[in-house]
Amino acid sequence: MASARPDRNQHAIAEEDRLRADFYNFLGLLLAAPPSELTLKQTAALLGDDTELGQAIRSLARVAKVTKPEAAEREFNALFIGVGRGELLPYASYYLTGFLNEKPLAQLRTDMAVRGITRAPNVFEPEDNIASLMEMMAGMITGRFGQPAPLEDQKTFWSRHIGPWAGHFFSDLEAAENSVLYASVGTAGRVFMEIEREGFRLSAE
Template sequence: MNQTASIPVAEEDRLRADLYNFLGLILSGPPDQMLLDQCAALEGDNTDLGQGFVSLSKLAHQSKPKGVETEYNRLFIGLGRGELLPYASYYLTGFLNEKPLALLRQDMVARGLERADNVFEPEDNIASLMEMMGAMIAGRFNSAATLEQQKTFFNKHIAPWAGHFFSDLEGAKNSVFFAPIGKIGRAFMDVEAEAYRLSVH
């Protein structure tokens, strides 16, 4: 078996990757009871991000999978379309399957990232991008991305629209369970953008 020596991922980066993966998972489809139980166990602090976790934990305690599935469908699927269209192309151009998706596909090929066979959504949806970012930080598909590679990917594919999407999710009229997820995502994008801004080459 060909093993390449991989650089261990720092604890702080592991936590960042975990949060990206959590957002990717919870936005990829309605959460089941196990994920709701995990959300119910979350704790937070007085930061914007922490308060999002506190709210999510309370709601997860009170929520049933069926109710959250109905909310998810109203937000993202709907009759014809949901209240929100969680795609980079749509947020940046007003249309689906536009240039942002083509640019993302080029970068995915360059980084050895592939769409899973059972996923039919365009790759520029928010859940996929969160998962890609988590995978790059943790080195899940190949070696962990350097800070510079992470920053480039984030600034190109996530920063221009994800904060706006998460704000929309927080304030969407059908958002109850997903409102604190919007708050968590928005606060996390702010933290990440600031960290990348302050990082030196």
């Protein structure tokens, strides 16, 4: 996961941006580790409207309601850890080049340094994993790494490090053989990435 210098200031951001950051954090939480019983209960309590994302959230809530922590852990391990490797490799370098620890990771580390983002001391996997990138976006929106990033800066970071591959990853997660709970996570993530892409596109007009 990403970390930053302590910043106790509560930055004032628009409610829409707060909701975006919350959803990035939510995806990061589910993709970083198997969900706890509390996380499953909180997910089961989510409500969604009739939008495509709202429907995906409702579906995720229904699956979370009948998922036990032990089953979620087995699913997470099969998808992302496995014996040697999981069914999916959730890293930008792998999706963009076919190999781990390639140029996309080096580019990300450069952009992280510019923004004062560092890897948390207890995390040892490459920073270009999907969970960390979701957390980084949330932190940029809320100002966790200093001041809230302007929308143009968010767009630049997203377009370099998330947009080119995250939608493909979430689609793969939807269709993965071992996905049950995480199939719904994949749907919600894919739809959210589409919303973000369109939002950034409209901001440029």
